[in-house]
Amino acid sequence: MKFLLIVIVIAVVAFMLGAKQRTAEPEERRSTPPTPPPPAPPKAIVRCAQCGLHLPQDEALPGRGGMFCGAAHRTAYEAASGPQA
Template structure:
């Protein structure tokens, strides 16, 4: 009977140690990345569409949403 009691006690101790050691803490790689900071929105000088600053194309007279709008705006400004 003592043998069974000791065996049960050891099993409980190993279970408690294993449960504590086996539970992994949340690693840094699993945490989601922080959200990107907000960007300034700029308005296309040709069509008026708003777009993020990192996607805007600079040109004479402002920023543009694409190369075609930049070219047409600069051509129209050159004629005037």
């Protein structure tokens, strides 16, 4: 009877160790770091016609004579350059 109990305990332990090894990931998959996302493409940069500030094109304001960093610089530049047709 004691012999049968020892055999059952050994079988249960062996089964549990086998199940644990089957569910574990391979060593190669665990050690590989994830690949970083690709960098964002660079934005187009323009220069303010009034003050010379460089800023992204999607933040600039278009006007007569070029691109501007703000409405005040666009108004000042257009007033200084005179009326144009």
